[in-house]
Amino acid sequence: MKNKRIKKSDEAVVGIVVTVLLIGLILAVLVMVNTVYVPQWTEGNEAAHMEEISNQFTQLKYALDLQSIANDSTTMSTSVVLGSREIPFFNSGRTYGSLQIEDNNCNIIVNRNGTSTSYSYLSDSIKYSSGNSRFVDQSYVYQAGALILSQLESSIVYGMPSFFVTVWGENMSFTIVNISGISGKTFVSGYGTYPIYTKCINSEHTYNVINNVTNITVVTEYPNAWKMIFNNSLVSYTYNGIDFSFDESYSDRIIVEFSDSEGDYFNLLIKEVEISAQIAFGLVG
């Protein structure tokens, strides 16, 4: 009986020590996974989600481009996933985002030579903003036909609007997609999947000609992207006698200025396509 008691006591020492060590090991592993692995998995998750957003906004632009060229009022639907899912088991890493139709935050103003009259085209923008915890925050914006990626202070054009110079640089053509948000259905945030319904409400599709254009001003939160748009479209045509430059002295706009020694300037063939947009479920109002 005495021997039995001695044996039990000895085994308990080793067992307790080993148990403590094993629990410590498990805790250490969990802490390490949570502090080292999970953040990187989260970052990868968020980066993948931003890729998904990129694809979804490309689809949105595709749908809006189709609606702007087709003389049809069929409603089209494009979905956007606002957030990324959490990392399994660790229950963390879920992120949220917001989708909104910003009211009249893009204004394109065209000025002509020899007259103070200007032409103004206002449009709403469709904007997704991420709420990432690890990956850099990004915004994808559809504005007047352009798809823009914004990150920190800068922005780039991700999809060109229908702005181009026609043969021999005499005429420019610009199709402005004028988005109009439907009141009460312009904002949503969270992490679910939300559709955007778009419908062409102006089916006339006629070009207006603005002769002798001296400058085009785009009032926007993304002047860098719009500078890129004009630069990419116009840079090949400077040899034709019409030169251009940018006035970048304002933070809320970019101004492209044309100069022509012969005073002819470009003619701008401009078409405005009005498309109504709403976020969330339900019938198109």
Next chain:
Amino acid sequence: MKITKANRAVAEILGTMLLLTIAVLALSVIYFYVLSDDGPSPETYVKITGSVIGSNVIFEHQGGESLELNTKISIKIAGIEYSGMVSNWLNDENNNDEWNLGERMTFPFEYNLSRLGQYRNVDVTAVDDESNSIVLTGPIELNPISDAGMTITVDNPNPNVGDMIHITITVTSYGGDVNGSGNVSVRCLLPEELFYVDSSSPTGHGSYNNETGIWSTGDVLVGYPALLYINATVLEAVVQDIIQLAVILDGSTSISSADWTIMKDGLSEAIKNEDIFPYEDGRAELTLIQFGGWSPLAQVEISPVIITDDEFDPEGYYLDIANHIQNIGQIGGYTPMGCGIRLATDQLHDNGNFSIDKRQIILLVTDGEPNCVWIPGTYSASSGSVSQGKTSAEEARTYLIDNLEMNDENDEFDSLAVGSGPDIPWLNNSIVWPEPGYIAPPYDNGTGWVSQVETWDEFSDAIEVILDIIFSGITNSVELIGSTTLDPNDNNNYAAVIIVPTD
């Protein structure tokens, strides 16, 4: 040794200690490996795109994490590898010592014309130093651009049959990404009316194959044009197929009745001149359209008809046609140019002689700018602005080119502009075809042309020259058919000279 209780206790204590030691050691090893783990390999999530513009390789940050300036990049061009840090070539616009969204890294290089074949791709690898991960790898295609242009001249544009003429072809490189054009080939196949004698290149640029018409010049350096001399004898004119000529006359009010008479007389006299108008061999089909009117329209003055010297020909006898022209009344009114072009198109297309293989020449005679908008389904128009009139005329010109399936080797749309009223650049760039046209005379380029005379008094001389060129001219052309450099400018890749033999 005798086993006692004391001995057994010692052994158990030793055993326990050994077990503890083994357990602690084993777990220490596991702890060491677990706790020393650095986690998953760090990754850099960034989009970098690469492209070659001119002789610059340009990389642009297109979203994702910012990169440190010590990111290493390796660029391999034509077998030569260049490597360094991004900071060497980055335009850090916001000066924050990072490569951010929209910022570009520009790596300049130079092409070597003698090794042009090796410039296929740029192989690029970029490694982020912080995460030690590859952020960009792959090839970027290279297409070096260099503009080559050519001209062709002849020492005597009006030789007699049997004379030898000296043709000079010049290929010039205007450069671009490369200081020359690589392995240029041009084709200059002599027409049947010219008999090849010999050729030489005084600049040592390859040889000419008179059977294929191909001259392979090799590399042509900027500032050192390649020359080719061809000697040829002028032969008797080969009887050509019917030429379908449509003359579209502006009959608007801006033309005075006196000038209208001058125009009619000039055209009539040209048709009666056997040295100019080929009525003897019946290979000219003439269509005459007039446009104008206060209710703007276009009307047929002469339906498509083969002009002949057969006095019993009830429709095409040249003297009857000439007399008919002198009796055409002026419509007056507006300038519905588009209607005239559309009516001429349908007249040419719908008569039995039409074939896309035949040569179709359209000649627009005008003294002003169009100011009417065509009414679909008719040859009438409504009055409008000049801008609308031009758009309507351009659409009609597209209709003409499409319906007649015009090809740029045979067919032409030309214009004779009278006075200061017409918009010559617009006619040249948007109406004549092949475009862009050129200002004639001389009529030596082979594409559509605009000829301008100051007054109607000059019309008679001008129309005679034009008809002579159309019916008697031998077009000798040269065109670029290939080079190892990409040619960005089509405008100077084709040239022609027209030789009008005298009998």
